[in-house]
Each structure stands twice: as C-alpha cells, then as structure tokens.
Amino acid sequence: MSQTRPTALRTEPAAASALEDTRRANLARLFKPRSIAVVGASADPAKAGSQALKTLSRFPGKLVCVHPRETEIQGRPCYPSFADLPEPVDLAVLAIPARHCVRAAAEAAERGVGGVFIVSGGFGETGAEGAGLQDALGEICARTGMRLLGPNTSGFVNPAAGCIASFVPGVDTIGTGSVAVVAQSGGVNLSLGYLLDRLGEGVSIAAGLGNAVDVGTRDMLDLLAEDANTRAIALHLEGVTDGRALFETLKHVTPKKPVVAVVAGRADIGEFAVSHTGNLMGSRERTVAALTQAGAIVVDTLDELAQAAAVLSRRRMPPKAANAMALITGQAGPGLLITDALKAAGIALPELGPTTMETIEALLPPMTFIKNPVDTGRPGPGFPDVVRAAAEDEAIDAVLVFGISEPSVLDPAAALRPADEATGKPILFGTLGPAPDLQKARDDLAALGTPTVIGPDRLALAGTVLDADARHQWRLSHAAENAPSPAREKLTGPFDENAAKQLMRSYGIAAPRSVLGETREAALAAFAELRKPVVVKIAAEDVAHKTEVGGVILNVRDDDAFTAALDKIAAIPTKTPNRVLIEEMAPDGVELIVGGVRDPSWGPCVVIGLGGVQAEALSDSVVGLAPLSETDVAVMLDALRGKKLLDGFRGLPRCDRSAIAGVAIAVGQLLLDHPEIAEVEINPLRVNETGAVALDALVVLGGKP
Amino acid sequence: MSQTRPTALRTEPAAASALEDTRRANLARLFKPRSIAVVGASADPAKAGSQALKTLSRFPGKLVCVHPRETEIQGRPCYPSFADLPEPVDLAVLAIPARHCVRAAAEAAERGVGGVFIVSGGFGETGAEGAGLQDALGEICARTGMRLLGPNTSGFVNPAAGCIASFVPGVDTIGTGSVAVVAQSGGVNLSLGYLLDRLGEGVSIAAGLGNAVDVGTRDMLDLLAEDANTRAIALHLEGVTDGRALFETLKHVTPKKPVVAVVAGRADIGEFAVSHTGNLMGSRERTVAALTQAGAIVVDTLDELAQAAAVLSRRRMPPKAANAMALITGQAGPGLLITDALKAAGIALPELGPTTMETIEALLPPMTFIKNPVDTGRPGPGFPDVVRAAAEDEAIDAVLVFGISEPSVLDPAAALRPADEATGKPILFGTLGPAPDLQKARDDLAALGTPTVIGPDRLALAGTVLDADARHQWRLSHAAENAPSPAREKLTGPFDENAAKQLMRSYGIAAPRSVLGETREAALAAFAELRKPVVVKIAAEDVAHKTEVGGVILNVRDDDAFTAALDKIAAIPTKTPNRVLIEEMAPDGVELIVGGVRDPSWGPCVVIGLGGVQAEALSDSVVGLAPLSETDVAVMLDALRGKKLLDGFRGLPRCDRSAIAGVAIAVGQLLLDHPEIAEVEINPLRVNETGAVALDALVVLGGKP
Structure with missing residues (x-):
C-alpha cells in the first residue's frame, strides 16, 4: 500500500496507522451507508441531483439533502450546509459542478462524512484546471481519511442495502446478487450491472471508479474480499498505473474470491484511451500476465465477464x-x-x-x-x-x-x-x-x-x-517468495558481452567457456587451451553490432583459421583492434530469447520467446512478473504458440525445460536484486536435452538508481 | 448437383429434368405445407407422434392422422393408410420405429405425398442394418421425387406457416422472424431457434437435417435463397462430404442472402464426431476457407451465429x-x-x-x-x-x-x-x-x-x-472463372525434381536455370555455361532425401569446387551415380511453401505457408479452393499470421505478392487441368522484390485417373 500514500504519512507510523484505520472504516461507510445526504437536488427533476435523489428512493436509511435555500425536496429534509446536519452521514452524493466540489468535500470531511461520491466531470480528464481541482480533492482525502468515489463516474449500486447512488434512471432495476463489479469506467460498471441482471444474477456492489482520485481498484478489492455478500468479482481495467501494488493485492484476494477481468487494449486504441482515462494503457500483454499470475482470469468481452463471474459466484x-x-x-x-x-x-x-x-x-x-x-x-x-x-x-x-x-x-x-x-x-x-x-x-x-x-x-x-x-x-x-538475494554490490558497468556473461554466470546461468584476449598473443595462448571449434568475436566497446561488421567468426577449428579470424577482426575500425572474445562453440539446439525488463507499472518482468526472425514476426513470447517460480515458467512455456519446438519437433532436441526455468528465474532475481539494471537480454539462449547456455547477453543499466 | 444424383438418372436427361422439377416442388411442399398427416400418434400422449400432433395444433391447414385402428386422435380424423387419404398431403410426419418407416415412406410416395419427416433414430448412425433401411429410403426418394427430412432429427419449424413439425414441446414458442436455420444436427437447430427467439428475432424456417438421406444442406440453401420470408441464413456444419458442390451452391446463394456458419471441429473431436455424424469431419481449416471464399461468414459459437444472422437479416x-x-x-x-x-x-x-x-x-x-x-x-x-x-x-x-x-x-x-x-x-x-x-x-x-x-x-x-x-x-x-486450360495430355510421370520443375515452368512458374547432367562430361560442360554460383544436386530416382545423404552442395563457384561436388555425389550409393542437376543459385529472399492438394470433399485446394521449421510448428498457412483469383491470393496472404515477413521485416526483401499470386493460381490450375495429379509442392518458393522462384518442386501422381 505504501507506494500510493503521501510520503509525509510514512514518517509518523502511529498516526499513519490510525488514519489507515479511518480510511478503511470510511470505505465501508461509503459503500454500505446507513445515512446519505444529496447535494445538488432541486425542484428541477432533470438535474442529476434530483435524479440521484429519486434513484435513492428505496434507501431504507436516513436520506437528507444539503441545499442553501430549500427546506424539503422530494419529501426529504434539507439542511443549508454539511455543518448543519444533525449527525455526520456515511455518504454524501455531490451532484454539483466541478468548481463547487472541493469546498463541499472539505465541509463534508469537516463534518465527519464517511465518503463522498462526485458525479460531475470537468476534472483531470479536461486539462490543467480540472487536474488542480482533482488534486485538491485528493489532498482532502489523504489528510482527513474521508473517502471519495469519482469524480466523473455514474456511481455505484448496492441493491442489498437499497443504495442506488447514481444519476442514471433504471439502475435501480438491477437486482441483488453475489457478483461484485469494479470498473474503471462508470459506463462499463452500468453495462456489467445490466448484463448480470439479464443473466438473472444481479450484483452485490457495483462501482464505477471514474477518475479514481481516492478510491481505486485495490481499495475495492480489499473491501470486497471481506464482503459477506460478494462471492465473485468482475473487474474492468483500462490503464493500470500502480500495477505491482495491484498484483500484490490480487494475490491476496483471489484465493478468497474469484476475480474475472476484462482488460481494454487488444488493439491499438491509444489516443482515445489517453483522452478517456488520462493515462497510457501500458502493455496489455503484461497486464494479462500479471492478473493471471495473481490468480485472476482474463476474458475478452463483457458478456463473457458477466457470465464467468456469475458461474464462479456459485462454484469454484x-x-x-x-x-x-x-x-x-x-x-x-x-x-x-x-x-x-x-x-x-x-x-x-x-x-x-x-x-x-x-x-x-x-x-x-x-x-x-x-x-x-x-x-x-x-x-x-x-x-x-x-x-x-x-x-x-x-x-x-x-x-x-x-x-x-x-x-x-x-x-x-x-x-x-x-x-x-x-x-x-x-x-x-x-x-x-x-x-x-x-x-x-x-x-x-x-x-x-x-x-x-x-x-x-x-x-x-x-x-x-x-x-x-x-x-x-x-x-x-506455487508462486515464488519475494525474497531478494543476500546484499549485492551495486553494479556500475559498462557491460560488454564478457562482463554481461560473467554476471549471468554469477546467477547460475551457463555461458560457453570463453577467454577475453586483450592482445593477439593472449588470444593465441587462449585458443590453445579451449575446446575446438571456437567462435571468435570482436570485443570492442565502440562496436555495437558485431555480426554486421563481420566481427563474429564461427567454427574456428585450427591455428590457420584462428589467425585468419584475428586478422579479419583486426581490420575492423575500432580503438581496440585486437581485443577478442574466444568462446567454445555450444552444441546445437533450440534458440530462445530470455529478457528482463522493468515495466513502469508492473515492475520487473521476464519475457521468454522463441528465437529467430519468424518467431519475432509472430510475436511469439510470454511474460511473467519476477520473482518467478518453476511452476510459473512451466505455465509460461506452455503458452508459447510454438511450444512444440521445445519438444523434439522435426529432429530438434527435446529441450530441458527446467534449465530454461532456471535461467528465467535467475533473470528475474537479477532485476529484483539490482534496481540499477534497466534491461537484460539473453539472445540466444541455446537449449538442448541437457541444459541451456547463454550464447550472448546484454545488460543495460539505467533503472531506478 | 450431379455428384449426388444416382447415375441411372443421368442417362435420361428429359426424365431426369422432370424428376428434378418434381423434387424441387416437393421440397417446397415439405417445408411450406398446406396439409399434413401424422403417422404414429395414439391415445398415449407421451408418444412422439402424439407430441408431434400436439405441437402442430396451431397449423391452419388440413391436419389428419394415419392410424390402422383409430378414427380420431386429438380431434383429428384418422385414415387407416396413406392410400385411404382423400387427397395427397404435402407433408407426412412419420413418428414410428425405424423398421416401419420404409414401408410407410413407399406408401406415402405412392399416394403423392410431397415430403416426409422421419423423427426416429435407428438408421445409418447405428450400424449396417440401419444403414440398409436408410438406403432403401434414399432409393424411394430418388425414384419418386418425394422428399425426406431426416431420419433421426427433431424436425423443422415454419412459424409463419403455423407449421411446427417436431416432437419437442416448447418449440412452438419460437417466434416468426427473417432468419432461416439450416443445421446438420436437430439439437443445434432447436438451440439456434431458441437463441434467435431470445434475441427477439425468431425464425423463418429452421430445419435440423439429421441423417440427411435426401434433403441436405444444398437443398435447403437453394430453397431459402428464393424464400421471401428469409433474409439471412444461419448454417451449422459438422462434416461435409460433398464440399465442392456445397461451395458452388453457396457462391450462388450468398449474393442473394447472407450466410453465417458455425463449423464444428476447432479441436480434435474425431471419435465422437464419427459416432454422431457417421462421417469424418474433414479439415475444418479447408471448410472455413471454402465457406469464406464462397461469400459466407464463419463464426465460432452459436451465440455469435444467432446474433450475426439476426443483424444481417436487417442490414447488409x-x-x-x-x-x-x-x-x-x-x-x-x-x-x-x-x-x-x-x-x-x-x-x-x-x-x-x-x-x-x-x-x-x-x-x-x-x-x-x-x-x-x-x-x-x-x-x-x-x-x-x-x-x-x-x-x-x-x-x-x-x-x-x-x-x-x-x-x-x-x-x-x-x-x-x-x-x-x-x-x-x-x-x-x-x-x-x-x-x-x-x-x-x-x-x-x-x-x-x-x-x-x-x-x-x-x-x-x-x-x-x-x-x-x-x-x-x-x-x-472477383473470383476466378472455373475454366480449364486447353486440353492437356495426361501426365504419366514419374516426376523427379527436374521433370517437376519443367512442369512448373510450363505453367509459368519460374525455376532457376538448370541443366540435368546425365554423365560427368555433360555436367562439366553444363557448369561452364551456367551463371555461378550453382547448386549441385544428386538426381537419382532411388534417392528420396537428397539433403540427408549429402546430395545437395550449395555455393559451387569454380571448377575445383565443382569437381569435388561431383566426386562427393558419385560416392552416394545409387544406380545412377553420376546423374546430377546443376542449377544457378537464386538470389536471397523469403521462403514460402506453395502446395496443391486434392481434398476428398472440397477438391483441388492451394495451400500457402511460410517456410521454415518455426512456421511449420506454428501451422502458419492459409488455404483456398482452386481456381484462385489474384484477389483470393491477396486475401489469403493477408491472413498469414506472419505476414509482416512478406513486407520487408528485419531487412528481408519486400515480397512481390503478385508473383506469389501467379504461382498459387498456376498450382491451382495445374490440379484442375490434371486430375491425375494427387499433390504438388513447391518448397521452397523463394520470393523477393522482383519475383518468385521455385527452388524445389514435387509432383505426386495418383489422383482421380
């Protein structure tokens, strides 16, 4: 949770913990209120506030209005301000223009209101001014512990509590059920509510988070994991900014309640998505991988989402x-x-x-x-x-x-x-x-x-x-424990191929036996010692693409060929013309790519793909979040479309999958241990019946310092 | 249509044509009856016949029973036999055991009944005895022109005509609409009817074909193409035995009425499928390709099928x-x-x-x-x-x-x-x-x-x-016309690589310039004439796998290398040790496989795939029915998952797609012109910016003689 709390709170643990308790209690007050105040209702029935009051007509608890002049609207008593309320309500519905919301929220917090739901748009999604209002709202919540749903959402329904907090008429027809809905979009929340109702299932709580200034997906998951009325959770995600924290939350929630999710972004819908959510979608592939790894199920459509959650609410x-x-x-x-x-x-x-x-x-x-x-x-x-x-x-x-x-x-x-x-x-x-x-x-x-x-x-x-x-x-x-290795020194680089392979070896990843020859004499001596054939590679920091310049010579078996190779490399323009890496050639096998990347949202991820230009063209790769377990990697490899290439296809060797797992786990651990690493790539990793060998490795620094 | 007519009918064109007219008229009588007789109803309401009579209660036309003893059942008059009917009915529902059906059908045909619908199972799906009964039914239809729906099906509904011909209660709740259903399975027919009804759409005619002794998918498509109440057709296919004829029918139907289809067989469901349908599923990939090429749309689920057909019934x-x-x-x-x-x-x-x-x-x-x-x-x-x-x-x-x-x-x-x-x-x-x-x-x-x-x-x-x-x-x-080339001589083979390439060249498919050297001297002379480098290949009929025995030597540039290559090939055990094919090496490019196969159901098909072991592992290929047009091939290439490999991916040449099209079209024509060819494979076809060259070709005889 700490990643999203303002830093100031971390310095006073006791106060922070008390505030955290208040926030948790207020979250429950917001979604299961016993008293509600509506701000923005009036004699005009077309106004969102009047509609919100109307959809709340079945609410069995105390329902009042806050209005500067009226004394009664739709038969409900009105009070001039929050301060005048006889008691602090659990929920305040703010159906007023964006510019008035900050003051109203501050007054509500002052009066001890549990949570507010802000209907209006006109905040972060509309530019700098709206973003300022939104920040002010966030600050009130962070300081006081009052919770805020929205702004810019159609609200939530809790039919069992008779609480239909929405300005959309007809939402009150959605029945009571055991499926909870958590949607980033208010429109998707309503869609899922209606779809579940059409299945004869209804909902426990269905919330559209809108701009999610305060109440976010993780808050909802924590609430619903303990909600007695909820037996399954239908989740809708557009962009995820704090993916790693969501991953950790889901790992705790999914064993208690099944979670089924739809994730937008199967195609490139970037510009509209940014305009709508105000943030980038991120990689859908990684989002799906993370949700799956955390025990959730990802489906493609809302129809499937509603049906799957309905089924899982009855049986697991x-x-x-x-x-x-x-x-x-x-x-x-x-x-x-x-x-x-x-x-x-x-x-x-x-x-x-x-x-x-x-x-x-x-x-x-x-x-x-x-x-x-x-x-x-x-x-x-x-x-x-x-x-x-x-x-x-x-x-x-x-x-x-x-x-x-x-x-x-x-x-x-x-x-x-x-x-x-x-x-x-x-x-x-x-x-x-x-x-x-x-x-x-x-x-x-x-x-x-x-x-x-x-x-x-x-x-x-x-x-x-x-x-x-x-x-x-x-x-x-069977997930891996999130345990960093014993303290390791910060890496400073730079990492040429030799240094990168040394680092891999220190993590138990095999690389061919090799010698770095700084001079021609050293190279000749090394050649004598190594098992033939060898590959001779230029080892110059100022040469990036070794193969393209003719700096990689394969299958060197004898002294003549070796001196010819040295001559050829010496002719390549560089500041260090005689620096070569001489490496024993690895046995034939299947080539894979194992990469480690640091996703801005999901953190350290490991990507495994089949090598070669065709696999690249077909984007045949799988991803998992570090730390990985043997089980994780086994599941990932099974998800490769070309997985039969690992199992002795067309005379290729049957690959040692546990050796691949060892490499993938190690690459993940490397990223976890060394936040200064931005990226790692083993390409190719050559695999056969007896093991996996990194034939080339790349380490890029520049991650979190 | 001729493929399924008994041979006897072909010999008398006039009679055959008259019978064909009768069959067509009787098909309409069966599905849009003005009079119906039910056989098998009784005082026992649980009997299928009684249930069938009950579901027909809304039928506005004449409804009678055939029963040996009763005079009235459910208020309907009974006649002892078909011969006793005052007039020939359009439709007879036979709800009697299989063993009695042949005689009843013969009597119905004799009395001029338009069509019979046989509810019962116990025919071809149960073994030899049932198959015999089924054959007898087919013979009656072929001889008399009476039509038969079933046996072994739940029947059909035509709500607009008030005709609910089924023993399943509740089917009469399916409403009248503009979507027709044609399902090989009676259960799927009912499923689609109910799904369409849930969409508020209903059906025009919905028929389950069951064992389809007489009325088949093509008959239904022909009928529905002209049916005024039908605006879209939902089609369900399990196995297709006469695919080429269905393809031709669909090409005429889909421009008139949109056709959406579900095709079973996404996974391997062979054994159950055979038990159910009595025939093999065939290749789903080819079925989908054929339907698409004929203008239909294939979807994956019945939910999608119902929804898609409903939409298309309103707009195209x-x-x-x-x-x-x-x-x-x-x-x-x-x-x-x-x-x-x-x-x-x-x-x-x-x-x-x-x-x-x-x-x-x-x-x-x-x-x-x-x-x-x-x-x-x-x-x-x-x-x-x-x-x-x-x-x-x-x-x-x-x-x-x-x-x-x-x-x-x-x-x-x-x-x-x-x-x-x-x-x-x-x-x-x-x-x-x-x-x-x-x-x-x-x-x-x-x-x-x-x-x-x-x-x-x-x-x-x-x-x-x-x-x-x-x-x-x-x-x-933009489909190709089905026109064979000018008469060609029947091919006799055998086809070694050289002969196969000659055949390709005769169809306009480029192959590298090559010379067949029968002797060492001839080979040396040829080498002098060819552009270097060349590839030297063993050309021995008794050596099947050239590469495996070291019989293919690439990149031969000079006389020394050439004589060494000849020596190497001469050492391979064969009856013709000095016979070699010397071929100019083709420029680099992307490698494809273009194959021609003769599908038992769909006839000549052309398969295009990316070359290489990875593409093979990923089954990345597309198929079309010959003859192909340029448009067909363009659409097919766009459906390759790895199609970006054709467009200059990672330094590969941008491929000349029209050259690929030329090859694919020619391979298709080759199969059409030469029914004696079982299979053709060009592997690899090397393609670059300027053309496509067949580097190896295989022709297998043994198709239809």
Whole structure:
C-alpha cells in the first residue's frame, strides 16, 4: 500500500496507522451507508441531483439533502450546509459542478462524512484546471481519511442495502446478487450491472471508479474480499498505473474470491484511451500476465465477464494443475460443439473408466456414445444415474450436463441432485428452451448451488472458467517468495558481452567457456587451451553490432583459421583492434530469447520467446512478473504458440525445460536484486536435452538508481 | 448437383429434368405445407407422434392422422393408410420405429405425398442394418421425387406457416422472424431457434437435417435463397462430404442472402464426431476457407451465429474490399471496448474529415474526443446531429451508436433517424438498460430497419459481421472463372525434381536455370555455361532425401569446387551415380511453401505457408479452393499470421505478392487441368522484390485417373 500514500504519512507510523484505520472504516461507510445526504437536488427533476435523489428512493436509511435555500425536496429534509446536519452521514452524493466540489468535500470531511461520491466531470480528464481541482480533492482525502468515489463516474449500486447512488434512471432495476463489479469506467460498471441482471444474477456492489482520485481498484478489492455478500468479482481495467501494488493485492484476494477481468487494449486504441482515462494503457500483454499470475482470469468481452463471474459466484473448484471433465448431453449436435470448445480451451475430456462406462452402458440404449462425452440421446429415466456415474468416476473433476428443455423427460434438478449429493463435485447445467422452463431450471438448481447457463457456448465457457480458476490458484499456490538475494554490490558497468556473461554466470546461468584476449598473443595462448571449434568475436566497446561488421567468426577449428579470424577482426575500425572474445562453440539446439525488463507499472518482468526472425514476426513470447517460480515458467512455456519446438519437433532436441526455468528465474532475481539494471537480454539462449547456455547477453543499466 | 444424383438418372436427361422439377416442388411442399398427416400418434400422449400432433395444433391447414385402428386422435380424423387419404398431403410426419418407416415412406410416395419427416433414430448412425433401411429410403426418394427430412432429427419449424413439425414441446414458442436455420444436427437447430427467439428475432424456417438421406444442406440453401420470408441464413456444419458442390451452391446463394456458419471441429473431436455424424469431419481449416471464399461468414459459437444472422437479416452493406466505420458513444468506457474489438477485427475507424469534426465540435461540450470514436459524454440534444454528421462523412461506410438507456436524454429512434434518412448508410445501435427500455428501442428501430443489439460486445460483433459480409462478397465478385486450360495430355510421370520443375515452368512458374547432367562430361560442360554460383544436386530416382545423404552442395563457384561436388555425389550409393542437376543459385529472399492438394470433399485446394521449421510448428498457412483469383491470393496472404515477413521485416526483401499470386493460381490450375495429379509442392518458393522462384518442386501422381 505504501507506494500510493503521501510520503509525509510514512514518517509518523502511529498516526499513519490510525488514519489507515479511518480510511478503511470510511470505505465501508461509503459503500454500505446507513445515512446519505444529496447535494445538488432541486425542484428541477432533470438535474442529476434530483435524479440521484429519486434513484435513492428505496434507501431504507436516513436520506437528507444539503441545499442553501430549500427546506424539503422530494419529501426529504434539507439542511443549508454539511455543518448543519444533525449527525455526520456515511455518504454524501455531490451532484454539483466541478468548481463547487472541493469546498463541499472539505465541509463534508469537516463534518465527519464517511465518503463522498462526485458525479460531475470537468476534472483531470479536461486539462490543467480540472487536474488542480482533482488534486485538491485528493489532498482532502489523504489528510482527513474521508473517502471519495469519482469524480466523473455514474456511481455505484448496492441493491442489498437499497443504495442506488447514481444519476442514471433504471439502475435501480438491477437486482441483488453475489457478483461484485469494479470498473474503471462508470459506463462499463452500468453495462456489467445490466448484463448480470439479464443473466438473472444481479450484483452485490457495483462501482464505477471514474477518475479514481481516492478510491481505486485495490481499495475495492480489499473491501470486497471481506464482503459477506460478494462471492465473485468482475473487474474492468483500462490503464493500470500502480500495477505491482495491484498484483500484490490480487494475490491476496483471489484465493478468497474469484476475480474475472476484462482488460481494454487488444488493439491499438491509444489516443482515445489517453483522452478517456488520462493515462497510457501500458502493455496489455503484461497486464494479462500479471492478473493471471495473481490468480485472476482474463476474458475478452463483457458478456463473457458477466457470465464467468456469475458461474464462479456459485462454484469454484479446488486448486489443481489440470482438470478433467465429463460431458453428459441430451443432444449430440450441441454436445459436439461443447466438446469442441472445451478441447480448444485445453480441457481434458478423458475416456471414462471401465466401471463407469459399464454402469452407463447398462442405463442407455445400445449404440450410444458413452466414452466421454456421453450422448444419451433423448433423456430417459436413467439420465440422473448417468450423471452420477460420471461424477463418481475418480478421474473426473467436474461434470457438465446439457439438455434442451423437455419437461416430460428431463427434470434438471432431479437429474443433477444425485450426482451432487454423492460426490459434491461441480455439476454444471446448460439448457435452452422457452423462457419459463429456463427460469424454473435456474431456480431449482440454485438450491443445489449449481450454475445454470443458457446454451452450449456458455456451458463450455462455464467449464473453461472453472478450470482456469483452479489452474491459476494452483499456480499461485506455487508462486515464488519475494525474497531478494543476500546484499549485492551495486553494479556500475559498462557491460560488454564478457562482463554481461560473467554476471549471468554469477546467477547460475551457463555461458560457453570463453577467454577475453586483450592482445593477439593472449588470444593465441587462449585458443590453445579451449575446446575446438571456437567462435571468435570482436570485443570492442565502440562496436555495437558485431555480426554486421563481420566481427563474429564461427567454427574456428585450427591455428590457420584462428589467425585468419584475428586478422579479419583486426581490420575492423575500432580503438581496440585486437581485443577478442574466444568462446567454445555450444552444441546445437533450440534458440530462445530470455529478457528482463522493468515495466513502469508492473515492475520487473521476464519475457521468454522463441528465437529467430519468424518467431519475432509472430510475436511469439510470454511474460511473467519476477520473482518467478518453476511452476510459473512451466505455465509460461506452455503458452508459447510454438511450444512444440521445445519438444523434439522435426529432429530438434527435446529441450530441458527446467534449465530454461532456471535461467528465467535467475533473470528475474537479477532485476529484483539490482534496481540499477534497466534491461537484460539473453539472445540466444541455446537449449538442448541437457541444459541451456547463454550464447550472448546484454545488460543495460539505467533503472531506478 | 450431379455428384449426388444416382447415375441411372443421368442417362435420361428429359426424365431426369422432370424428376428434378418434381423434387424441387416437393421440397417446397415439405417445408411450406398446406396439409399434413401424422403417422404414429395414439391415445398415449407421451408418444412422439402424439407430441408431434400436439405441437402442430396451431397449423391452419388440413391436419389428419394415419392410424390402422383409430378414427380420431386429438380431434383429428384418422385414415387407416396413406392410400385411404382423400387427397395427397404435402407433408407426412412419420413418428414410428425405424423398421416401419420404409414401408410407410413407399406408401406415402405412392399416394403423392410431397415430403416426409422421419423423427426416429435407428438408421445409418447405428450400424449396417440401419444403414440398409436408410438406403432403401434414399432409393424411394430418388425414384419418386418425394422428399425426406431426416431420419433421426427433431424436425423443422415454419412459424409463419403455423407449421411446427417436431416432437419437442416448447418449440412452438419460437417466434416468426427473417432468419432461416439450416443445421446438420436437430439439437443445434432447436438451440439456434431458441437463441434467435431470445434475441427477439425468431425464425423463418429452421430445419435440423439429421441423417440427411435426401434433403441436405444444398437443398435447403437453394430453397431459402428464393424464400421471401428469409433474409439471412444461419448454417451449422459438422462434416461435409460433398464440399465442392456445397461451395458452388453457396457462391450462388450468398449474393442473394447472407450466410453465417458455425463449423464444428476447432479441436480434435474425431471419435465422437464419427459416432454422431457417421462421417469424418474433414479439415475444418479447408471448410472455413471454402465457406469464406464462397461469400459466407464463419463464426465460432452459436451465440455469435444467432446474433450475426439476426443483424444481417436487417442490414447488409454493398460489396467492398474494406469498410471504414464511425462510432458514436454516450459512454466512454464501453466505447473504448467497442473500438478495441473493432480494431482487433481489422476494421478501420479513420479520423473523421475536418468538416465533420467541425460540425461535431460545435454540437458537443469542449474537451470531448471527436476524432472517431466520438465520445459525446452523457447524450445531449445535439446527439442526433452528431450521428448524422458522422454518417455524412464520405469516408465512412457505416455508423455504430452506443448508448446506455436514459430515456430523458436519449430517444434511440430520434437519434438515429436523421442519419438514416440523410444517408441510407447502415446505422447500428447497441444499448443496455432495463428490459422494457430495450424492447422499446428494438421496436422503434425495427421500423428504420436498424439492428439493435444488447451491449458493447454485440455492437462490435454487428459491425464486424457487416464488414465481413461486404468484404467476402467483394472477394466473391472477383473470383476466378472455373475454366480449364486447353486440353492437356495426361501426365504419366514419374516426376523427379527436374521433370517437376519443367512442369512448373510450363505453367509459368519460374525455376532457376538448370541443366540435368546425365554423365560427368555433360555436367562439366553444363557448369561452364551456367551463371555461378550453382547448386549441385544428386538426381537419382532411388534417392528420396537428397539433403540427408549429402546430395545437395550449395555455393559451387569454380571448377575445383565443382569437381569435388561431383566426386562427393558419385560416392552416394545409387544406380545412377553420376546423374546430377546443376542449377544457378537464386538470389536471397523469403521462403514460402506453395502446395496443391486434392481434398476428398472440397477438391483441388492451394495451400500457402511460410517456410521454415518455426512456421511449420506454428501451422502458419492459409488455404483456398482452386481456381484462385489474384484477389483470393491477396486475401489469403493477408491472413498469414506472419505476414509482416512478406513486407520487408528485419531487412528481408519486400515480397512481390503478385508473383506469389501467379504461382498459387498456376498450382491451382495445374490440379484442375490434371486430375491425375494427387499433390504438388513447391518448397521452397523463394520470393523477393522482383519475383518468385521455385527452388524445389514435387509432383505426386495418383489422383482421380
């Protein structure tokens, strides 16, 4: 948390801690208020303040207005100022122009208001003047501990508390549910609220953060992790400025509550994004990697986000590296599409065990497919027992059931209950049919805690997100500890290839045996000692691109060739014409690139990619946040599109993946230990059956001093 | 059509043509019946026949039963047999066991019934006995011209005709609409019907083909292309056995009616698929390529299929190589996600013209983003004019509008009408809000012919499919004519490298200048004539892998090197030790693979891929059906993931794409001209700024003799 607190607070730990407690308590007051004041309501019903008052009409607690002249608006008592309030309210809704907000916020804080929600735009998103107002608001919050949602947002809803804090009419139709929404955009927050409502799910708390001067994503995650009404969190991110802190927060939240996220920025939408959020999007690839590594699930669309969060609010699976599922379908065609989607997502549908198949075979007509999926044909009386048999198969972690509504032959609750009671494993149900049938299935199955989804695609999605959640939590449970190595001296450089490789070796990364020849004589002596063939490389600080100038000579086997190589290098213009690096040639293998970068938001990251111009053109690389564990790297390598190149493809050696992991972990640790390093690149890292060797290495200083 | 007609019919053209007319007329009778007979209904309401009769209760035409003993069932008159029917019905529903169906079908045909729909399974999908029954049914249809839907399907619905021919209750709730469904699976047909109904769209005709003994996908496409109630077709394919014929049918249908398809088989689902459909899936990649080339749009899920077809049933765009769109959004966050999805799909959102921006700037508050997307902030009175201004921008082909429901400030129909009236361009609307608001927006906009979709993702999908339809129709309008070259002699082979290259040259494909040296003396003479350096390759029919045995020597520049190369090759064990191919070395470039294959279903196909082991590991290739046009190849190359390798990436030459096109077109023509060729492969095809050269070529005979 310390990265975003003003420095002044750090110097007085006790006061800081008290203020932190106040802030935490006020955050809960803001989102679960027992009393609310609206500022900006008037006799004019079109005003945002009047609309906000109206949408709060169901609020069961104390609801008042602050207005300089009126005594009553919409039947609610008015007070001339915050100071006049008989008691400090938990939440104040400021539906007034930006220029009046700072003073109102200051007065609210003075009166002990828990939090304010500022509707208006006209702050940081509009230029310097607005940014000044925004800074003033931030200062009030930091000083007093009052919390602020917004400005520039459509607000939040907490239907269970009857608190609809928004100026948008109709938001009060969003029902009460177990999914919380945290969106950087107010419009996306409303969109997700409506989408969840259309799924029959509703929300616990749904908040649009807007400019997020005070209340940010991490505050919401901390609040929701402990919120009894919230069982899953739907997260929307545009740009993330304090990524590393979000990463740490998520690592603590996702084991308690599943988090599903949409991250804007699949395409280049830079200019509009900056105009909207006021900050750069950053690398979406790194954002997705960080969220995943912290145990969250990233999907592409709001439709998927709402559906995935709804499913996970009803069921989670225990952490596991890979899950096997069974599919029981009443209709073959949809079953084929579900199977297809699950397999495309990498989920195993293993053949059921012999005992299971025997049981199922006895329950179904002959000639049906029973290996997995099980195609029951039109559901018959044995359907519930088929589902239970599949669930009882010890190789199966979850069962998906699909059946088009046909009440005379399929009662969903009766079909799924035996399996649920016998095994406790997740049994998901997908269906289609007339709306009343679907509603009945959903209601009946809700009692079992079983997610019901509409259609084959969503059943496949449900299985996919349950699996992803379990896999990501398993990976998170195998995450590396964030422990720097014993104190290391600050590096000063400069790093030529030789020095860079020495640094790599000190971190346990193998590099070919080599000798730096400062003179021709030294070079000749070194050559005699090394295993042939060798590669001879120019080692001149003033030559950047060794290969382009003919400064790398491969496969030097004998004295003649070696002296010819020295002659060739000596002819290259440089201040140190005879300085060469002589290196034993590494065995053949697959070439990878392992890089370490310091992301402005996410901090030290390790990138692993396949070497070569084609892999580069296809951007086939994966990224993870340091520190990395063996598990992290294993998962990352599995995400390379060209991963089969690591497994003995077309006569290439089968690569030692643990050796790659060792290098990647070490590169991450190097960045963690040495904040003065901006960037590291091992290119290529040559890998075969027995290990990984850094053939070239680059270290760039200039990170955080 | 001839590929699926029994051979006997071909011999009598006049009779065949009359039968064809009968078949066509009977197809229409089956799906738009004025009279129906149900076989298999009884006093037992659980029987499929009784259920089928019940779901037909709204049928406005004549509805009777065929039953050996009853005189009335559910108030409908019964007749003992088809022969006893007072008049031949258009449709007979056979809800009786498989073993009774052949006789019933024969009797129906005898009585002049237009078509039968067979509910039951127990035919080809269950083994030899069932296959025999199925063959008998097919024979009756082929002989008499009566049509057959099924067997083994849930039937079809034609709500406008009040004809719900299915045993599944609830299907009668699916509403009347303009989207037709053609599904290989009965379960998928019902799924799509329900999904379309949930979108508020309904269906015109929705048919599940089941085992498709007689009525197949092509029959349905032909019928629907001319069906006045159908404005778009949603197609579901599992395996396609007569792909080339389907390709030809689709090329004629898609310009009349947009076709959107889901194709099973993204993952390996072979065994279950075979059990279900009774045939192999074939290559999904080729299926998708064929559908696209024929002007259809392939999507991944049934949800997308229903939504895309619904949108296209309301609007199409004219054929165009690429479309530019504008987005007007009332909320920035959803607007960002829509922009992101459109750009990820390759759709241009160009900056609006200066006049347009000036107009819009005057309509909106300062500091809003107006370049495109236009972020209006909360919609104000100027919103309709903003939409119109964007639509009037001459660079813009379609406008997407997103606004969360807020009736006091945004009336969707009023907002979109001016743009629609002024330009006639497609104006799509996406929204979210309370259900009654959405219904009102949909109803109001339906009058404008404007598609309304729910949520940001679906608005992006709507834009994407409109664009895809226009692009695919443009490509189709530039398709190659299916014209074989002037008669060519049948090739007999065998084809060694030299002969293969000669064949390539005869089709205008460049290969390096080369000489085949049969003897050492001839080789030496040839070497003197050729431009150096050359490559020397063993040319022995009994050596398959030239490189592996050291039979390819590159970069031979002088006589010493050449004689050494000859010596080396002469040492390789073969019956013809001195036979060598001496070839001028081609300039550097990018290496591609161009192959021609004869797909069992789709016929001659051309595959283009990037060369090298990495591209192979990443399966980075594209496929098209011969004959190919320049446009086809341009679109195919654009679909390569590593396409930037063709455009001067990292110092590689910028490739001559029209030279690649020339080669691909020629390979396709070669397969069309020579059915005796099974396979052709040019690997590598080396390409640079000025052309493309086949460095090696393989021709395998053994296709259709």
